[in-house]
Amino acid sequence: MHKTDGRAQPGHYVLCFQSWALPMNAAWRLPCSVAAGALCCGLGTAALAQNDDAKAKFEPCVACHNADGISTTENIPSLAGQTDRYVQWQLVYFRSGTRKSEIMNPIAEPLSNEDIRDLGTYVAKLPAAAPVAPSHADLVEKGRALAAQNRCSACHGEKLQGNGAAARLSGQREDYLLKALKDFKAGKRVGGGMAAMADVVYPLSPDDLPALAAYAASAR
């Protein structure tokens, strides 16, 4: 998107913001109307006050994902505390079109490798949401057993806190986790370079998915 030497520069923020103008007006604002207020607030105060490169790059994300990276919108994932590499991979997949999303594809399309690295680093440092309080204890227990059977922790870590390119699941929105599992099962998403998640989720029954989502969101 633009070059940087890592220091804030006069006029820098404006340049960055201009390059975001198109996708912001076009694709991604509409489905996030609920969160549109957050966009205005974010631009008005936080970002302008902090003349920070990575933060400015994150600015277009806040309408949906919120300034603290903790989503308050159904089916929109929290990004705070997500692993750097997972975020970067998803942006690379959105950019290349390997992962399809009407909202994210046009947003990721103009990103440079440097932008993607900066965004990954930035959101990884935001404090993650606390594990979601388990709503249905039965569901969580069923999910725990399923997670053990399916060895989720082999890649996602013992507390499902994420590891390398495998996503943090703990603290994620339960509805988003369920959506992700359904997308994997339906073949809409394949997961990492080795199609791991699509393979893992395919044999699960549809009834298993809400349980896994409930457990993963609450894992601690």
Add this chain to the structure above:
Amino acid sequence: MLGMVSRRALYATCALGIAALVQPSAVNAEGQGPSGLKYYKSDTKEFWEHPPPDWFLGDETQEQKGLAPKDGPPTGISGAELQNNLKNIKLPPGFSISVYAEGVLAARQMAWGDKGTLFVGSFGLGNVYAITDQSGKKTVKTILKGLNMPTGLAYHDGALYVIAVDKLIRYDNPEDNLDKMPEGKVVYDDMPSYAAHGWKYIAVDKEGWFFIPFGPPFNIGIPPTSVSQIRRVNPKNGLAEIWALGVRNSVGGDVDPRSGRYWFTENARDWISDDLPSDKLNMISKIGEHFGYPYCHQGDLPDDKFAMGHKCSEFTPPVLNLGAHVAPLGMKFYTGDQFPAEYKNNIFIAEHGSWNRHNYQGARVMRVIADPDGKNAKQEEFASGWLKGPQDFYGRPDDIIVAKDGSILVSDDWAGAIYQISYKKQ
């Protein structure tokens, strides 16, 4: 996999998956036979589209828990960091390494066009790149997008061939059309569509046929009869022959310029231990040879479950055991003139490095010296220094190609870069 226990009971019909006493609604064609061997029921469409995920998960022991395939930096490594990493690379005296091109994300197999274009495949990103050279300045262009793991490619008779898991696709006259590639034509598709060990490699022989590996979709099991083999495919008419059986995951091979025989690397089964079994370098002496998988590993280690009475002596032994979990991928015979004369017809093997060994090894380029009949084989480290601590990398070499000037190029899908290794007489 809820309800697996009861399904397993239902599946318990036979060890080889020959009989079928299963409801059609069952989604995971996996079970436990009376002999205690896990088996895969491969006569359903479902198996071929969605094999169980245990090529990387499921057979590990408690001590091996948490070891999983690692994805590298998604945007590769470039600039000063890449240059810096190369300072750590050890080479024999007289050799030097430099960056040939960067920003070649997930770079896999390489092939030269007639006019000097370097074509490069990729892994999950689905890209094919063309690297052109204008008086030393390299331009990396993404010429194809959205393919299914196009790891393998070849240039032959004026056409680029890309293999994307279950399709061998021909693109005519690519070098004159890098900005807008012609529509691809599928020339061979008798291949399963699953991803696991479905990524491939192409080696062209003297008759213009392609050697292509077919990996099993799991770590270890009785392979369905159409995989765990190497086929020889004629890209002109789609004719195919089965040249080798009993092959696990092979993603590299080359035709010996001395004999015309096909040599190939093979990744051995996982989860026995950190030091067993060894990955292999093999050679096909005659059509139809069996290389041992899943019965026998590294030429002398019968599988504790899957040997099923077979002895290692029944199978073609490896030319050379390369080491455990070193992950040998792309390989080439050295046919150039730049390196010292003793390198002629040696083999360079790109080792991708471990993912499920507690202390990673590999991630280097090996030199193998062997007679044309495979005798007197030995190996030595040629280029090393890409391992970063016990379980991380600076880079992961995955293919080799000899350049016109006699240097060799090494592709690295971790760094998303191509390196050049040259020799200068001291």
